[in-house]
Amino acid sequence: VKFCEYYYSDLIPDLSTAKSPQQMLGALVKTYYAQAKGIDPGKIISVAIMPCTAKKFECQRPEMNSAGVLQGKPEMRDVDYVLTTRELARLIKRQKIDLNALEDASYDRLMGEGTGAGVIFGATGGVMEAAIRGAYYIITHEDPPEALLNLTPVRGLESVKEATVTIPGVGPLSVAVCHGLKNARTILDEVRAGKSRWQFIEF
Known part of the structure; x- marks a missing residue:
């Protein structure tokens, strides 16, 4: 989107109006999920794990606060932080977490189905x-x-x-x-x- 905004702004009307999967889930977590679980969305910190560093910029775009706008809290971001997959791997290594030693677990039922x-x-x-x-x-x-x-x-x-x-x-x-x-x-x-x-x- 940013590339198009910089170099092909005349084609912006042809872009999809759908958010990226990262931002879709972020908004759902702070609306549907928060309501279903009875959680104050303002207390949710949403962290996305993504392969692309551009996602860090994306979550900070001014318009990526639809859940907050809906609830009268425009300062609340749909996604608060983004870690790249490499950053996550480094954190796992730094904390000496052995993934093979962890017990298998099923997805949470709410928002965990695909x-x-x-x-x-x-x-x-x-x-x-x-x-x-x-x-x-x-x-x-x-x-x-x-x-x-x-x-x-x-x-x-x-x-x-x-x-x-x-x-x-x-x-x-x-x-x-x-x-x-x-x-x-x-x-x-x-x-x-x-x-x-x-x-x-x-x-």
């Missing part, structure tokens, strides 16, 4: 794949076919991956997943020039 789409959400191409599955179900009122449950052409770390999916009542959709800012610049230049062949692009 879906197949949720599992792939954090993978490159996962957001787009999950969105297509959801759109298919909403439009057709049917579960997506096997081809949409395993959209392998858009997975992986190649520079640009693409596929065509067909949704009854909508027709074929050309989708792409772009990996890396260098490739993003090339694709966004095509979008700006009106030469893009894709209807859905995940960066």
Whole structure:
């Protein structure tokens, strides 16, 4: 988003209005979860563990306080802190925690259940794949076919991956997943020039 704001501000209206998974969960923790557990959201410290250092900046963006705004506390952040996966690994090592010695435990029942789409959400191409599955179900009122449950052409770390999916009542959709800012610049230049062949692009 920041890259687009700096270099392609004319394309901002074309960006998805959905928050990132990090910010979605942060807002839910301080609204739905807090209410269900009877916890004052102001006493919740939300820490996200993410692979990307940009997430540290993201959680501090002024608009990332929707849970606080909803509750009349605009100073309350949806996500308070972000640790990278490397920072978490260093903390575990520093505290001499042996993960193999810990007992297995199940997820908390509330907010601890997942879906197949949720599992792939954090993978490159996962957001787009999950969105297509959801759109298919909403439009057709049917579960997506096997081809949409395993959209392998858009997975992986190649520079640009693409596929065509067909949704009854909508027709074929050309989708792409772009990996890396260098490739993003090339694709966004095509979008700006009106030469893009894709209807859905995940960066």
